[in-house]
Amino acid sequence: QERCEAQEKTYRMRYDFYNVERCEPAIIDKWALNEVAQRSKGRINVKYYWMGALHKTGEHWAACRDGLSEITFINFGYYMPQTPISRGVEWSWKKGASDPEIHMRMMNKLYDEFPEWQQEYEKDNLHVLWFTNWSSAFFNFKKPYPTVDSIKGLRIRAYGVASDALKAVGAVPMPIAAPEIYTSLERGVVDALLMVPVGFSLSSHMDTVVPYVVDGGYGVCGPSAVVMNKKLWDSLPADLKQIFVDIKKELVDGKWVEVLQAFENDCVDQMVKRGAKFQKWDDAEIEKARNIVQPMEVDRWIQEMEKLGFKDAKKFQQRAEELLAQSGPSKFVPPHVYYQQKYGDK
Amino acid sequence: MSANEPKSVVVNETYQKIISPLRFIALASIALLGVSTAADVIKRLSTGWPIGGVMQLSECLMVVMVFLGIAYAQANRRHIRVTIALSRMKPRKVVILDILSCAIQITVLVFLAWKTLEEGIWSCSILEYRVGDIRLPIYWARMLIPIGTIALIGQLLIDIWIDIDRLRGRAPLDLPDVRAIQEIV
Amino acid sequence: MVDPYTAVFITIGWIFLMIFVGLPIYATLLTAGLIGLTITEGFGFALGQLKSMPYVHTAEYTLVVVPMFVLMGHLAFSAGLSRDAYQIGRKWLSRFPAGLGLATILGCGAFAAACGSSVATAATIGRVAIPEMNELGYDKKISTGTVAAGGTLGILIPPSIILVFYGTITETSVGACLLAGILPGILSVFIFMLGLTFLAWRNPSLVPAPETYTWKERFSSLKGFWGIGVLFVIVMGGLYGGIATVSETAALGAMAAFLMMVIANRGNMGFAKQKLVEALSETLNTVAMIFLVLIGSYVYSYFITLCGVPEAVNQWVAGLHVAPWIVVVCFLLFLMVLGGFLDPFSILVITLPIMHPVIVDTLGYSSLWLAVIATILIEIGCITPPVGLNVYVIAGIAPDVPMEDIFAGAAWFVLFQAVVVAILMIFPKIATWLPSVVV
Ligand code: NA
Numbered sequence: 001q002e003r004c005e006a007q008e009k010t011y012r013m014r015y016d017f018y019n020v021e022r023c024e025p026a027i028i029d030k031w032a033l034n035e036v037a038q039r040s041k042g043r044i045n046v047k048y049y050w051m052g053a054l055h056k057t058g059e060h061w062a063a064c065r066d067g068l069s070e071i072t073f074i075n076f077g078y079y080m081p082q083t084p085i086s087r088g089v090e091w092s093w094k095k096g097a098s099d100p101e102i103h104m105r106m107m108n109k110l111y112d113e114f115p116e117w118q119q120e121y122e123k124d125n126l127h128v129l130w131f132t133n134w135s136s137a138f139f140n141f142k143k144p145y146p147t148v149d150s151i152k153g154l155r156i157r158a159y160g161v162a163s164d165a166l167k168a169v170g171a172v173p174m175p176i177a178a179p180e181i182y183t184s185l186e187r188g189v190v191d192a193l194l195m196v197p198v199g200f201s202l203s204s205h206m207d208t209v210v211p212y213v214v215d216g217g218y219g220v221c222g223p224s225a226v227v228m229n230k231k232l233w234d235s236l237p238a239d240l241k242q243i244f245v246d247i248k249k250e251l252v253d254g255k256w257v258e259v260l261q262a263f264e265n266d267c268v269d270q271m272v273k274r275g276a277k278f279q280k281w282d283d284a285e286i287e288k289a290r291n292i293v294q295p296m297e298v299d300r301w302i303q304e305m306e307k308l309g310f311k312d313a314k315k316f317q318q319r320a321e322e323l324l325a326q327s328g329p330s331k332f333v334p335p336h337v338y339y340q341q342k343y344g345d346k
Numbered sequence: 347m348s349a350n351e352p353k354s355v356v357v358n359e360t361y362q363k364i365i366s367p368l369r370f371i372a373l374a375s376i377a378l379l380g381v382s383t384a385a386d387v388i389k390r391l392s393t394g395w396p397i398g399g400v401m402q403l404s405e406c407l408m409v410v411m412v413f414l415g416i417a418y419a420q421a422n423r424r425h426i427r428v429t430i431a432l433s434r435m436k437p438r439k440v441v442i443l444d445i446l447s448c449a450i451q452i453t454v455l456v457f458l459a460w461k462t463l464e465e466g467i468w469s470c471s472i473l474e475y476r477v478g479d480i481r482l483p484i485y486w487a488r489m490l491i492p493i494g495t496i497a498l499i500g501q502l503l504i505d506i507w508i509d510i511d512r513l514r515g516r517a518p519l520d521l522p523d524v525r526a527i528q529e530i531v
Numbered sequence: 532m533v534d535p536y537t538a539v540f541i542t543i544g545w546i547f548l549m550i551f552v553g554l555p556i557y558a559t560l561l562t563a564g565l566i567g568l569t570i571t572e573g574f575g576f577a578l579g580q581l582k583s584m585p586y587v588h589t590a591e592y593t594l595v596v597v598p599m600f601v602l603m604g605h606l607a608f609s610a611g612l613s614r615d616a617y618q619i620g621r622k623w624l625s626r627f628p629a630g631l632g633l634a635t636i637l638g639c640g641a642f643a644a645a646c647g648s649s650v651a652t653a654a655t656i657g658r659v660a661i662p663e664m665n666e667l668g669y670d671k672k673i674s675t676g677t678v679a680a681g682g683t684l685g686i687l688i689p690p691s692i693i694l695v696f697y698g699t700i701t702e703t704s705v706g707a708c709l710l711a712g713i714l715p716g717i718l719s720v721f722i723f724m725l726g727l728t729f730l731a732w733r734n735p736s737l738v739p740a741p742e743t744y745t746w747k748e749r750f751s752s753l754k755g756f757w758g759i760g761v762l763f764v765i766v767m768g769g770l771y772g773g774i775a776t777v778s779e780t781a782a783l784g785a786m787a788a789f790l791m792m793v794i795a796n797r798g799n800m801g802f803a804k805q806k807l808v809e810a811l812s813e814t815l816n817t818v819a820m821i822f823l824v825l826i827g828s829y830v831y832s833y834f835i836t837l838c839g840v841p842e843a844v845n846q847w848v849a850g851l852h853v854a855p856w857i858v859v860v861c862f863l864l865f866l867m868v869l870g871g872f873l874d875p876f877s878i879l880v881i882t883l884p885i886m887h888p889v890i891v892d893t894l895g896y897s898s899l900w901l902a903v904i905a906t907i908l909i910e911i912g913c914i915t916p917p918v919g920l921n922v923y924v925i926a927g928i929a930p931d932v933p934m935e936d937i938f939a940g941a942a943w944f945v946l947f948q949a950v951v952v953a954i955l956m957i958f959p960k961i962a963t964w965l966p967s968v969v970v
């Protein structure tokens with residue numbers, strides 16, 4: 001009888017997102033959760049809150065933990081003290097990690113292999129539905145800066161691990177608060193941005209001040225987890241849980257990149273109309289940056305983790321590398337490639 | 347202290363002394379905020395490099411000044427309220443409403459202190475820090491919130507006591523902030 | 532559980548009741564939000580809101596401007612900048628009819644460039660200007676009304692706490708909001724002066740005969756300009772010249788005002804130290820008050836958001852089929868009515884969560900334009916009865932003038948401000964042009 005009741009119950013779920021509705025991970029999550037709602041035949045009802053309408057950046061972890069929202073988006077970069085192990089997959093210029101689809105697949109597989117990582121979320125009453133990211137992280141410049149040496153001394157807005165990496169290659173990382181980015185660029189307090197996906201450039205009009213969108217081979221932007229309040233997850237009947245599991249599998253198997261690609265191509269088209277240019281650093285330059293930053297960045301993380309008592313930190317990185325190598329090929333067409341194909345050498 | 351001062355007023359004076367370290371730290375944090383932020387700009391303009399961690403420190407200093415300052419602001423009766431109706435009422439009625447007002451504030455602040463204490467303890471347990479160009483621990487700032495809130499609750503309790511003495515004729519009936527104009531935004 | 536709309540009406544009733552009995556605004560909004568959340572989502576849910584929200588909404592880098600601008604205003608006053616600003620206006624403008632009144636408006640406009648508060652601007656200029664105007668034989672309605680109204684320039688011309696809050700609450704660039712206030716601020720100064728001249732022309736008995744000063748006196752008064760000038764250059768340079776963020780600009784301004792205060796005290800360090808502690812203490816009072824109100828307002832607007840009120844109002848407005856400007860005017864009239872009873876700060880935190888999405892996101896008006904218009908309407912609230920903060924503060928400075936007379940004098944300026952609003956409705960570029968110009 002109890003089971004019967006659970007099956008009749010309608011679950012109202014608030015999805016809490018800190019950024020705009022039209023950006024890479026939001027488009028993907030919205031596809032996924034709409035699909036969940038549809039397949040549940042109305043037993044799951046998702047209400048979306050964009051732009052931090054429900055909770056502000058920095059509050060989402062605690063809010064979902066305490067049941068103030070049911071599903072939320074955790075960009076590790078904003079919850080570093082809570083997510084030390086998760087940060088092990090946040091890399092700068094890491095070999096083989098720059099493709100967003102491959103990176104996403106790797107995270108979703110790696111998570112199942114390390115109970116310590118799972119604990120990171122579960123001890124705070126959070127259940128990971130799937131891992132995702134903000135697609136490729138690009139530089140946004142006012143004019144082309146084609147080499148590592150050319151960005152020396154350049155003031156670049158960045159946060160988290162990107163700050164350390166930029167410092168290592170000689171740039172000046174500036175932690176500018178999000179609402180002030182645009183005017184800081186306009187007025188020259190910062191010269192450039194790093195860790196900006198094309199969807200964000202477009203929606204925030206960044207491309208009108210920094211029109212050169214340059215793939216410096218940095219890697220993916222904002223690896224993140226989409227999580228559900230664990231108490232709620234545990235209370236869901238098995239068939240509803242299965243819907244989430246199925247959706248995750250479909251994302252990993254190709255839906256993720258399909259939704260992402262359609263969105264980013266559309267963004268590139270609109271940005272081209274406003275005068276944006278898409279470029280990529282030569283492989284030699286990317287290699288040069290990599291040699292400065294890696295393996296120092298990974299080693300530092302391993303050291304830190306071992307200090308925190310995560311003994312398998314080294315194994316974690318090794319497995320991550322193996323999974324990166326196994327997770328191809330990717331169907332993802334980077335913006336600059338799409339740009340070249342469609343608009344040629346104009 | 348004069349002999350005819352009611353006990354509540356005497357206790358209030360003592361309480362001001364007890365919480366004066368909070369006020370002092372809050373004042374210092376305003377000054378530090380100005381100096382560190384200005385120094386950061388000057389260093390960046392002259393050397394091209396910012397001082398690490400000023401932004402994260404600034405955020406913490408905001409928490410320090412606000413929550414260590416709320417009891418002080420109440421002691422000066424500076425938490426803004428609309429006095430249009432009060433200023434037309436009989437003083438006794440005003441004092442009774444003031445007791446009600448303090449009691450409502452205490453009720454809600456007790457919950458605030460309890461919940462922010464819970465969060466502060468959690469923050470301490472993970473040694474929470476804020477990320478930027480350096481890692482700045484912030485758990486200490488989280489703990490200041492319940493501390494400041496409790497200090498404000500203490501002030502409000504004393505204010506109720508003084509109000510009761512006003513009703514008993516042991517203190518002047520006029521409330522300091524009902525007819526006076528204070529600077530606000 | 533109560534349905535959301537019933538809950539919203541219950542909380543609105545609670546807010547009015549609590550405001551009436553004199554519960555502080557922070558506690559009014561906080562309790563209203565918690566009651567609303569409790570009856571719609573449950574008590575545990577409501578309490579959950581209190582956990583991390585107070586920290587997150589205080590440890591906010593963009594709000595660093597608030598203590599810094601407040602401190603700058605207090606230090607600028609201690610440095611005697613208000614007196615200097617007034618003297619310049621007096622020496623240069625007093626040969627015109629209502630010259631001293633014009634000087635007062637100009638002095639308010641100049642001091643507004645150092646002070647982010649309306650009440651503080653009125654109080655500081657008023658202490659100098661009212662006795663001098665009365666001595667010359669100005670009608671007391673005019674002398675007090677001019678200062679009360681001139682003070683409102685303090686929150687339009689940057690720095691401005693109100694514009695900072697508007698930017699923070701609506702996630703509009705704070706720097707752009709501050710820049711947007713400059714031209715409308717100058718326009719207001721101009722319209723006020725024009726209006727006062729018109730009054731003097733229609734009714735010469737209101738103002739005494741002009742006084743004259745020599746050119747030498749005029750030019751020598753200009754040496755008093757350097758203090759205001761330096762602060763103006765720092766704030767404008769910071770906002771516009773690209774050397775610093777808004778928060779950094781505010782800190783630089785505060786430090787500069789501190790140095791001026793030390794210099795003005797001619798190296799008397801004991802006195803300077805005492806003035807510094809006073810300024811810091813006043814800043815602490817204001818900052819603690821403001822942030823507690825902000826926290827209360829966040830809890831209440833969280834409840835409002837959860838109930839879907841902004842969406843409902845949006846849909847309702849969209850279904851009205853009236854011209855967008857009529858909707859805007861209705862909102863502005865509502866602001867004016869609130870301005871009769873509430874302080875500028877509370878008006879902003881109560882109305883913006885609903886007004887901003889409708890006017891900006893749905894009707895497509897510029898957020899910067901709304902920032903300026905809302906600020907002016909809030910200014911009007913500062914000089915209209917029954918609650919007019921600027922009038923109250925002037926009544927404190929000029930105890931011999933009945934409150935009704937001050938309100939009557941200020942009423943002329945409400946008319947002038949309506950002219951400014953009309954001009955801005957017709958030429959919105961006056962507000963949006965300056966922030967749009969890229970250096
Ligand atoms: Na001002």
Ligand code: NA
Pocket residue numbers: 870871872873911912913914915916917918919920
């Ligand atoms: Na009013």
